[in-house]
Amino acid sequence: MPGHRRGRSLSEGLMLEESEKGGLVVSSVIGGSSGNHGLKEGDEIVGATINFDQLSKDDVLKILKLMDDNGFDKKVQVLTKNNLSKSMGTLDSIKAPEEMLKDSYNSLYNAKINRFMKDDSPGQPAGAWERGSHNGQLASSFSGEDALPSNLRIPSNLVDRARAERPPPPSDSSLPVLRRCDAAVPVHLSPVQTWVETLERRDSKQLGLVDLHPDVFAVPTRIDILHEVELWQRNFKRISRAHTKVRSEVRGGGKKPWRQKGSGKARHGSIRSPIWRGGGVSHGPRGPTSFYYMLPMRVRVQGLKIALSSKLAQDYLHVVDTLNIPTPDPQYLMDLIRYRHWGESVLIVDVGEELPENILQATESLKTVNVIPAIGLNVHSMLKHEVLVLTLEAVKFLENKLLWHDERFTLLYPFKLPYTDLP
Amino acid sequence: MSFTRKPGGKALDILQNLPRISLANLRPEPGTKKAEKKRGRGQHGGNRSGRGHKGERQRGNRPRLGFEGGQTPFYLAIPKYGYNEGHSRRAQYQPLTLNRLQYLIDLGRVDPTQPIDLTQLVNGRGVTIQPQKRDYGVQLVGEGAGIFAAKVNIEVQMASEEAIAAIERNGGMVTTGFYDPRSLAVLCKPVPFFISGQPIPKRMLPGEDMVPYYTDAANRGYLADPEKIQKARIALAQKYGYILPDISKDELFHMLSMIKDPRQIFFGLSPGWVVNMAEKKILKPTDDKLLQYYSS
Numbered sequence: 001m002p003g004h005r006r007g008r009s010l011s012e013g014l015m016l017e018e019s020e021k022g023g024l025v026v027s028s029v030i031g032g033s034s035g036n037h038g039l040k041e042g043d044e045i046v047g048a049t050i051n052f053d054q055l056s057k058d059d060v061l062k063i064l065k066l067m068d069d070n071g072f073d074k075k076v077q078v079l080t081k082n083n084l085s086k087s088m089g090t091l092d093s094i095k096a097p098e099e100m101l102k103d104s105y106n107s108l109y110n111a112k113i114n115r116f117m118k119d120d121s122p123g124q125p126a127g128a129w130e131r132g133s134h135n136g137q138l139a140s141s142f143s144g145e146d147a148l149p150s151n152l153r154i155p156s157n158l159v160d161r162a163r164a165e166r167p168p169p170p171s172d173s174s175l176p177v178l179r180r181c182d183a184a185v186p187v188h189l190s191p192v193q194t195w196v197e198t199l200e201r202r203d204s205k206q207l208g209l210v211d212l213h214p215d216v217f218a219v220p221t222r223i224d225i226l227h228e229v230e231l232w233q234r235n236f237k238r239i240s241r242a243h244t245k246v247r248s249e250v251r252g253g254g255k256k257p258w259r260q261k262g263s264g265k266a267r268h269g270s271i272r273s274p275i276w277r278g279g280g281v282s283h284g285p286r287g288p289t290s291f292y293y294m295l296p297m298r299v300r301v302q303g304l305k306i307a308l309s310s311k312l313a314q315d316y317l318h319v320v321d322t323l324n325i326p327t328p329d330p331q332y333l334m335d336l337i338r339y340r341h342w343g344e345s346v347l348i349v350d351v352g353e354e355l356p357e358n359i360l361q362a363t364e365s366l367k368t369v370n371v372i373p374a375i376g377l378n379v380h381s382m383l384k385h386e387v388l389v390l391t392l393e394a395v396k397f398l399e400n401k402l403l404w405h406d407e408r409f410t411l412l413y414p415f416k417l418p419y420t421d422l423p
Numbered sequence: 424m425s426f427t428r429k430p431g432g433k434a435l436d437i438l439q440n441l442p443r444i445s446l447a448n449l450r451p452e453p454g455t456k457k458a459e460k461k462r463g464r465g466q467h468g469g470n471r472s473g474r475g476h477k478g479e480r481q482r483g484n485r486p487r488l489g490f491e492g493g494q495t496p497f498y499l500a501i502p503k504y505g506y507n508e509g510h511s512r513r514a515q516y517q518p519l520t521l522n523r524l525q526y527l528i529d530l531g532r533v534d535p536t537q538p539i540d541l542t543q544l545v546n547g548r549g550v551t552i553q554p555q556k557r558d559y560g561v562q563l564v565g566e567g568a569g570i571f572a573a574k575v576n577i578e579v580q581m582a583s584e585e586a587i588a589a590i591e592r593n594g595g596m597v598t599t600g601f602y603d604p605r606s607l608a609v610l611c612k613p614v615p616f617f618i619s620g621q622p623i624p625k626r627m628l629p630g631e632d633m634v635p636y637y638t639d640a641a642n643r644g645y646l647a648d649p650e651k652i653q654k655a656r657i658a659l660a661q662k663y664g665y666i667l668p669d670i671s672k673d674e675l676f677h678m679l680s681m682i683k684d685p686r687q688i689f690f691g692l693s694p695g696w697v698v699n700m701a702e703k704k705i706l707k708p709t710d711d712k713l714l715q716y717y718s719s
Contacts, residue, residue: 158442309431313431316443418700
């Protein structure tokens with residue numbers, strides 16, 4: 001049979017022959033091989049799928065009429081949109097269930113998991129691999145020495161992609177150190193460093209580096225102390241006002257309901273006893289109860305230090321020179337946060353009673369971005385917000401206040417009275 | 424020179440690869456929170472609810488503490504005697520060993536170049552005095568006399584002979600002085616007192632029973648005769664076998680010879696003065712009657 005032109009997609013020169021069984025076989029391919037869908041010599045053409053997506057109504061009618069005229073309507077299956085979405089999009093897609101499962105698994109594997117396999121392409125974000133971390137690496141149990149132990153491997157849905165976009169400064173960074181530690185750093189430790197950024201422009205580069213005192217920003221992490229401080233913060237202010245009436249407080253019930261003997265009923269002394277419906281509660285909540293307690297001052301201070309250290313260690317701490325932003329528009333802040341891949345919620349801390357008006361206006365309407373003075377810094381807020389942003393003055397203030405507790409005597413008299421060395 | 428440890432150690436390294444610490448990740452140290460047994464609930468707290476089986480125990484009708492079933496109880500059989508009679512009215516003196524004093528001086532918590540007072544000891548957290556609990560001050564105890572090697576001018580409320588000898592052997596001066604409870608409270612916590620705005624009270628003289636103690640030169644009492652004190656110093660040196668150093672030729676002689684007036688609480692401040700901490704001013708009385716009262 002002579003070759004039929006099949007339009008633009010198939011090139012000229014596809015010679016077909018009828019095989020012995022009665023099917024169509026490609027006898028030879030002439031012309032460019034790129035246009036004929038990978039058909040080679042000897043391929044048996046079983047069917048064809050025509051996608052009507054971009055054809056006009058007239059064209060569709062022409063094709064269907066062609067089918068109809070030539071009596072092929074029994075071999076034609078018309079698919080509606082619903083059919084297409086249910087099936088895999090092709091006519092021939094009736095596969096065995098196991099095969100379909102394998103297909104879906106393969107597609108999922110290729111999409112999500114393959115990227116983290118060790119010998120992957122260099123399409124990974126550079127920051128994650130520079131530090132040599134193994135975020136979300138999946139390796140079999142027979143993999144070898146480099147794989148993380150199973151309790152430290154993180155499933156891929158918990159890995160924070162945005163964190164890889166903002167690596168900490170390398171040790172040989174050429175930017176100037178804008179602030180050194182005021183207090184003396186212990187001899188066996190060295191200050192930790194992080195960038196100093198600005199909020200002036202969305203895409204401004206880092207201004208320099210800042211030295212942070214290790215006894216405040218690089219304290220060993222104690223999640224149990226954070227837990228204790230968080231519980232304390234929730235409960236010490238709690239006053240539960242639940243109150244129930246005892247049998248003596250419920251109205252009525254002074255008189256013996258019926259005589260002790262002879263009535264045939266159970267013996268009772270009062271209609272408000274706890275056994276009775278409408279009677280008092282025996283052991284219910286009694287009045288406003290206070291759950292006030294104070295954790296030792298040093299535990300609360302240590303909680304703050306651990307929270308700051310963990311924010312810095314996990315790259316959620318940013319230092320900013322001032323809080324001056326060009327517009328009071330909240331959208332500017334959201335754009336900046338988006339652009340710099342900071343995270344979902346930001347807690348901004350500054351020192352002093354008067355904060356710049358622009359930032360106050362901008363954050364007033366925003367729910368996830370909040371500004372607080374440095375005295376208001378607390379563990380709950382730090383853990384609730386993903387990112388913590390400190391100004392240079394806030395860093396100085398916090399270091400001053402938090403380091404004082406390391407080297408002080410026990411208090412003789414309350415804090416409110418003057419101390420010569422109180423910061 | 425020394426090995427510089429990375430701040431935070433391995434914990435912060437591991438933390439870099441773990442999910443963000445948030446309110447959902449906090450937990451107490453395993454084993455710290457043991458669930459309490461709720462009485463009347465469950466297999467172990469229920470059934471008899473920890474009350475035992477029948478009888479007074481379960482029914483909550485046990486007799487009073489000390490009852491011995493009718494036999495004369497112990498607390499009634501033993502006769503009374505005044506061992507603890509008036510125990511809450513007895514004067515207490517917090518001991519201060521020479522070991523501790525040397526430790527404080529070595530660590531710099533107490534300055535030996537200034538007269539050492541109870542205020543200085545409390546500021547350096549060397550002793551804890553509770554004037555409300557019948558503490559009348561601090562007593563110098565001779566433990567550590569062998570190693571004591573500091574030249575100090577110290578003022579305490581009581582001192583043992585051995586302690587006095589140890590201090591004077593090193594060229595120091597000891598004085599014992601009496602403080603009534605109100606003056607003691609002022610002496611121990613001067614800042615809250617100054618903030619209260621009251622004039623500095625005059626120190627009261629000791630009661631009848633303590634006058635012989637404070638007028639005795641052997642105890643270096645502040646009411647004793649200075650000449651007798653000098654003789655007592657020489658006698659003590661002879662008794663303990665050391666040469667008494669001549670402090671008059673010492674460069675710190677002026678500091679070592681500073682002694683408070685019997686009515687004075689603070690060095691440099693007289694009774695009747697009001698100290699204003701906020702404005703850092705001292706107000707002195709001008710009225711005749713007040714001056715007469717405070718200088719008596």
